[in-house]
Amino acid sequence: MSKHGMVKAVGTHFEYEDGTMFYPFGTTIYALAHQTPELVEETLNTLKDAPFNKVRMCVFPKHYQFNNNEPQFYPFEKREDGTWDPQKPVKEYWDNLEYVIKRLDEMEIQCDLILFHSYDNWGFATMSQEDNLKYLEYCLKRLGDLDNVWWSLANEYDLLLSEITMEQWYEIEDFVAKHNPKGHLISNHNCFLLWDASRENITHGSYQIKCLANVGRDVKKFNKPICVDECCYEGNIAANWGNLSGEEMTARFWQAIASGAYCTHGETFLDENDVLWWSKGGKLKGKSPARIKFLRDIVEALPAPLEPYQASFFEFLDTLPDEVKADFDSNPAGRSFNLAHGQQNHDDDVIMSVCDHEYIARAKDESCLLKYYYQRCQAFDNVKLPEGKKFKVEVIDTWEMKKTVAYESAEGFAKVDLPSKPYMAVVATEVK
Amino acid sequence: MSKHGMVKAVGTHFEYEDGTMFYPFGTTIYALAHQTPELVEETLNTLKDAPFNKVRMCVFPKHYQFNNNEPQFYPFEKREDGTWDPQKPVKEYWDNLEYVIKRLDEMEIQCDLILFHSYDNWGFATMSQEDNLKYLEYCLKRLGDLDNVWWSLANEYDLLLSEITMEQWYEIEDFVAKHNPKGHLISNHNCFLLWDASRENITHGSYQIKCLANVGRDVKKFNKPICVDECCYEGNIAANWGNLSGEEMTARFWQAIASGAYCTHGETFLDENDVLWWSKGGKLKGKSPARIKFLRDIVEALPAPLEPYQASFFEFLDTLPDEVKADFDSNPAGRSFNLAHGQQNHDDDVIMSVCDHEYIARAKDESCLLKYYYQRCQAFDNVKLPEGKKFKVEVIDTWEMKKTVAYESAEGFAKVDLPSKPYMAVVATEVK
Structure with missing residues (x-):
């Protein structure tokens, strides 16, 4: 035992x-x-x-x-x-x-x-x-x-x-x-x-x-x-x-x-x-x-176990540059977005939700965060860190099994460079 | 023009x-x-x-x-x-x-x-x-x-x-x-x-x-x-x-x-x-x-354009060795399969259907067939060819852009060796 x-x-x-x-x-x-x-x-x-x-x-x-x-x-x-x-x-x-x-x-x-x-x-x-x-x-x-x-x-x-x-x-x-x-x-x-x-x-x-x-x-x-x-x-x-x-x-x-x-x-x-x-x-x-x-x-x-963090569908707006966000809000696209999404066929919505799902978890005490990008090959991400704390941010190549420190201490939205390939993750752990 | x-x-x-x-x-x-x-x-x-x-x-x-x-x-x-x-x-x-x-x-x-x-x-x-x-x-x-x-x-x-x-x-x-x-x-x-x-x-x-x-x-x-x-x-x-x-x-x-x-x-x-x-x-x-x-x-x-070919969920049974198929039919699993599947939660069924979907197309005149394996890394497949005809069967590496002839002339279920990696396809064209 x-x-x-x-x-x-x-x-x-x-x-x-x-x-x-x-x-x-x-x-x-x-x-x-x-x-x-x-x-x-x-x-x-x-x-x-x-x-x-x-x-x-x-x-x-x-x-x-x-x-x-x-x-x-x-x-x-x-x-x-x-x-x-x-x-x-x-x-x-x-x-x-x-x-x-x-x-x-x-x-x-x-x-x-x-x-x-x-x-x-x-x-x-x-x-x-x-x-x-x-x-x-x-x-x-x-x-x-x-x-x-x-x-x-x-x-x-x-x-x-x-x-x-x-x-x-x-x-x-x-x-x-x-x-x-x-x-x-x-x-x-x-x-x-x-x-x-x-x-x-x-x-x-x-x-x-x-x-x-x-x-x-x-x-x-x-x-x-x-x-x-x-x-x-x-x-x-x-x-x-x-x-x-x-x-x-x-x-x-x-x-x-x-x-x-x-x-x-x-x-x-x-x-x-x-x-x-x-x-x-x-x-x-x-x-x-x-x-x-x-x-x-x-x-x-990790300092604590992870809990699922369900990003709201519109949270991505917070990560956009101000002028882009203002544009979106002032455009017909922004005005029609909810209207159109709300009428989506149920099955299509189920499937799209799966495709769009973001894998993000945070500890209950917000001492750490994990975001997994799966097949998304982005060159950067604006990672939303838990508020009021500072974090060490690491980029993880989950396939090559390599870690790279992006920030020793970051807060708010951290712009993290990523290598434009699949299977990347970001781990943030609180700096005391 | x-x-x-x-x-x-x-x-x-x-x-x-x-x-x-x-x-x-x-x-x-x-x-x-x-x-x-x-x-x-x-x-x-x-x-x-x-x-x-x-x-x-x-x-x-x-x-x-x-x-x-x-x-x-x-x-x-x-x-x-x-x-x-x-x-x-x-x-x-x-x-x-x-x-x-x-x-x-x-x-x-x-x-x-x-x-x-x-x-x-x-x-x-x-x-x-x-x-x-x-x-x-x-x-x-x-x-x-x-x-x-x-x-x-x-x-x-x-x-x-x-x-x-x-x-x-x-x-x-x-x-x-x-x-x-x-x-x-x-x-x-x-x-x-x-x-x-x-x-x-x-x-x-x-x-x-x-x-x-x-x-x-x-x-x-x-x-x-x-x-x-x-x-x-x-x-x-x-x-x-x-x-x-x-x-x-x-x-x-x-x-x-x-x-x-x-x-x-x-x-x-x-x-x-x-x-x-x-x-x-x-x-x-x-x-x-x-x-x-x-x-x-x-x-x-291709000799003719492709039409979607919806394989029935149970068609895979036809591709199994006889003794395996007999086992499946005689087992509680086989007896319970429809019973369980028929009760599946609608959303789960929608998602599972997407995950299990097989991409197969045939020409209307059955002169050719395409099967795309996407992420499936199988070492072989029993490809169901249209009945009553003979086909040249080629294995396509869609990423490396290479074709390999598996059969110059095959019929029925053709066992085709595949290289156990993603993004493969099989194309079969009728041999006159």
């Missing part, structure tokens, strides 16, 4: 029990525990040098593309009718699972443990609700003592709706909450239908989304931490969820952080042995992990 | 009067005609070596950021009360405008002539409707003989809504249509509110949008050509509409073409003399024009 204790949700962030901040930088290895001991060892070795402090993995084995191997053990014995009997757990299976989780704990890695998922070939996804609860009773008791466990009710709970109705999901959520004496974190992860993060038992959002523009809005709305636990993976498979560039995987981490939220990595490069990191582990091949490390170092050095 | 005659809209494409296809590859030089003769000459020289065959430019001068210069002449004399008198045109102004349009015509460049716009400092945007129509009467007569003119009712008509109501816009549209004996093309360009392209007088859509995922849908819906006449510009200014990378500007052209639509370029690089191509012309500095030339050559060599 970590010397800092367990991780808890506090406001829109995570902290250890001793008050130390925990900034999750997750990765995904769904079937980690169901690989050969050699592969598990190789994966744990990789994690030693990786930037990740959280691993999403499943209790049950996985059957899917690139996942055709049988696990060494099965979690339960079978009844005479061929169904699984959750009251007859197989010791070796659970010992192995516990072993892997403990090994992660030794490396200060949290385990976001997925209790149900749909990619099944054995019948664990299609048990009766009675058996689901019996399984949970055992699992929560068996693994609940491990400090680094987070309960993830499901991976893509909504792709189990043919088996588990919404009412049954609520029952599962309630059951987990009631059998959770140590207060492990609880979330539920979606495919299409975001699980309602406002629910009392839910400690944080666990989102699958492909566009992060609205995450900051939801952090504010729910006032809970949000982990974007799936936003496609860096890789080169044909499926559209598994062929992000290293640039784009990295960008989504920056977007999450600059929304006051968190992100989870995954990697799906074709492999001659079908060992894709996202499900089996092995070695990391992508370009994003080094950049995620660079980001993690920046975030952990 | 072109030896092929005037350009007309035919179906969802453009043709010259003699039946030769005209594929528009536009650029934007709003205030071209209001610059010094030297700058106009420099711009026309640049256009000689540029890939553009259409220029969007304004009748009236422009006042805006980077546009503080007075025009040499004004279009009308003033009345005693200080308002402009459209019945007293200034010969030099219109001669100059005609000269520029004719020079474009000599280079086989169409002129998308913008009749109204809001970025005004003189009062041309705030004339009475009576004067608007008098101006139009003169303008349409004065310039209507020029073969290469297209009437663009406005740049961002909706940013003039404070001056010109929707009813008045309909009146303007009707007036232009009624005073257009040679049948020049007619469109209207928006900021937020797309002009209804289904209207009888409108020959084609002239869109400002920042995301092209739904353009193919609209081409089908309206059965008219759509020009994405503004989708932000390659450059490095701070405004979010003017700092696309060369990659992204190029990508939007490919997205448009792979939607059966067309795209218009613009360039906004900071310049010590405030000569930004997008409004004043000068020299091109960006990386996209060379790539747009490469694309234009490919499009013009």
